[in-house]
Amino acid sequence: MSIERQTTTRSTVDHKFWPNKGPQAELTKKLLLENYAKTQGILQKPWLTQLSSFQRSYRYQLYRLIEAHPDQRRSLTYALNCRPTGIRAKPYTIACQNRRVCPWCFIRKLGKLREILVAVPLKIRNCSQLLMWKREIVSPRQNELPFFLPLQKGGPHLSLKAYLTSQLALPCIGVQSLFCLAHIAFQIIPPNQNVSQKLFDAAGEAIPFHVFPEASDENILQALTSSCRLDWFSLFEKQNFKIFEELYYSYPKNHLLRTAKNYTNPKEEFEDGK
Numbered sequence: 001m002s003i004e005r006q007t008t009t010r011s012t013v014d015h016k017f018w019p020n021k022g023p024q025a026e027l028t029k030k031l032l033l034e035n036y037a038k039t040q041g042i043l044q045k046p047w048l049t050q051l052s053s054f055q056r057s058y059r060y061q062l063y064r065l066i067e068a069h070p071d072q073r074r075s076l077t078y079a080l081n082c083r084p085t086g087i088r089a090k091p092y093t094i095a096c097q098n099r100r101v102c103p104w105c106f107i108r109k110l111g112k113l114r115e116i117l118v119a120v121p122l123k124i125r126n127c128s129q130l131l132m133w134k135r136e137i138v139s140p141r142q143n144e145l146p147f148f149l150p151l152q153k154g155g156p157h158l159s160l161k162a163y164l165t166s167q168l169a170l171p172c173i174g175v176q177s178l179f180c181l182a183h184i185a186f187q188i189i190p191p192n193q194n195v196s197q198k199l200f201d202a203a204g205e206a207i208p209f210h211v212f213p214e215a216s217d218e219n220i221l222q223a224l225t226s227s228c229r230l231d232w233f234s235l236f237e238k239q240n241f242k243i244f245e246e247l248y249y250s251y252p253k254n255h256l257l258r259t260a261k262n263y264t265n266p267k268e269e270f271e272d273g274k
């Protein structure tokens with residue numbers, strides 16, 4: 001009996017799904033299912049069917065990983081049974097926390113990032129711009145992360161007088177199936193900031209960006225769904241197993257999200273005033 005068959009029968013939890021609504025469902029549909037369903041020719045199918053198919057594709061790549069690392073079968077079984085997002089799933093299995101390859105934990109992390117952004121008080125967000133920028137580092141050195149420090153001279157948090165800067169590092173599969181690190185940031189900045197004159201990397205290269213006129217809930221969701229697109233279907237293909245394996249074991253102890261704030265929320269104001 002093949003290891004895929006053994007793992008399927010002995011360890012795989014058969015989740016049942018029910019529809020759900022809210023930002024996490026939107027993120028799941030836009031970032032995981034939309035492109036995948038197109039590639040698989042199942043766009044016309046109900047989205048819960050698309051989600052089951054997506055889960056199967058991910059699991060097949062994990063079965064290959066278990067086959068390559070049988071000594072880690074126990075911990076990899078947690079990944080296999082990680083609870084999907086955007087729906088209600090039973091049984092309620094625990095999250096594996098490996099957002100480098102786990103699409104569900106990736107969406108959970110983006111959900112947390114969204115909460116950080118919408119936690120900025122509306123009185124600030126309504127009269128601020130939302131800035132999003134993204135750069136890609138091909139074949140990055142392991143354990144070296146590209147984040148700008150909050151107080152770095154010439155860094156975007158300080159130079160753009162940002163109220164909030166959240167930087168995200170996403171290890172991913174890049175062009176020609178090379179290991180790549182996407183460095184994406186979301187900043188809430190005052191109006192009339194001249195972004196193009198202030199946004200450069202350490203080598204002096206301009207960083208591609210997009211500005212939304214206000215940091216509304218809708219714009220925050222749109223910024224996340226337009227910038228955090230990864231090619232999940234390619235990542236799950238058998239021919240890309242090696243890069244999947246590399247991603248699985250990359251940056252295991254690193255926090256891949258950094259946030260700097262330069263505002264006081266009403267609760268903190270109250271506590272400070274006591």
Ligand SMILES: [Zn+2]
Nearest residue numbers: 082096102105
């Ligand atoms: Zn997971």
